Amino acid sequence: MRSTWVLFKREIIRFLRQKSRVIGAVVTPIVFWFLVGGGLGRSFQASIQTGTEVVNSGGYFEFFFPGILALSVLFTAIFSTISVIEDRNEGFLQGVLVSPVSRWSIFLSKILSGAVLGLMQGLVLIAIALVTGFSFEFYSIVQAFALLFIMGAALTALGFVFAWKLDSVQGYHSIMNVVLMPMWILSGAVFPAQNENFFFKWATTLNPLSYGMRALRESLSPYPSQHFFQGSFVMFLLFVACAFVAVNMMNQSSKSR
Numbered sequence: 023m024r025s026t027w028v029l030f031k032r033e034i035i036r037f038l039r040q041k042s043r044v045i046g047a048v049v050t051p052i053v054f055w056f057l058v059g060g061g062l063g064r065s066f067q068a069s070i071q072t073g074t075e076v077v078n079s080g081g082y083f084e085f086f087f088p089g090i091l092a093l094s095v096l097f098t099a100i101f102s103t104i105s106v107i108e109d110r111n112e113g114f115l116q117g118v119l120v121s122p123v124s125r126w127s128i129f130l131s132k133i134l135s136g137a138v139l140g141l142m143q144g145l146v147l148i149a150i151a152l153v154t155g156f157s158f159e160f161y162s163i164v165q166a167f168a169l170l171f172i173m174g175a176a177l178t179a180l181g182f183v184f185a186w187k188l189d190s191v192q193g194y195h196s197i198m199n200v201v202l203m204p205m206w207i208l209s210g211a212v213f214p215a216q217n218e219n220f221f222f223k224w225a226t227t228l229n230p231l232s233y234g235m236r237a238l239r240e241s242l243s244p245y246p247s248q249h250f251f252q253g254s255f256v257m258f259l260l261f262v263a264c265a266f267v268a269v270n271m272m273n274q275s276s277k278s279r
Contacts, residue, residue, distance in 0.1 A: 029131030059083035089211025102136035103181035136178030165241035179264035
């Protein structure tokens with residue numbers, strides 16, 4: 023437990039000291055939100071399913087906000103798992119692997135740092151939303167933070183799996199653009215998930231992030247969330263699957279040395 027805390031603390035301090043990553047992770051979602059959300063504005067009318075009733079939930083600026091929260095978590099997952107490649111190239115990771123520190127401690131330190139940093143960014147975005155005229159119930163914010171933490175842990179774990187197999191930061195960014203960004207776009211973050219197109223319909227259904235995205239959107243609405251536990255459970259399953267894959271890869275790497 024102590025080793026997990028030490029490595030976790032190192033990841034947080036390291037991330038906060040790299041100003042370019044902090045700016046990239048925090049400012050990029052805000053710029054997306056104001057440019058894309060403000061640009062489309064009232065040309066788009068969003069709706070949300072509340073039981074058997076469909077109600078209007080505002081324009082695109084309001085619709086896009088939950089997607090921006092998910093995007094901030096996504097960027098945090100990408101930026102925080104880059105350190106796996108950097109630690110390997112600098113020799114730090116090899117030193118940790120031959121130490122008595124368990125593989126789970128190494129993995130959990132990375133995941134917790136990504137999830138906590140995602141929550142910090144979510145707090146900043148929600149504060150900005152409140153300043154710009156949004157209003158949320160207290161229980162909505164609590165549910166949203168719980169979902170952001172689980173989504174952050176799951177996406178960071180997925181990023182960890184890819185980062186462990188790659189040797190270059192450039193290659194990692196390319197893979198993330200092919201995997202994580204389409205996951206976000208097809209989750210219902212950018213356009214409604216209820217799409218009649220066959221490809222988009224099945225891609226959304228098979229995308230685990232779409233379940234978390236739907237739960238997050240409902241949690242931030244004035245109406246009770248119908249899919250909070252379903253979305254949390256699906257994201258937790260993604261985290262568990264990636265966790266076992268990641269720890270197994272670390273064990274295999276240790277045996278091959």
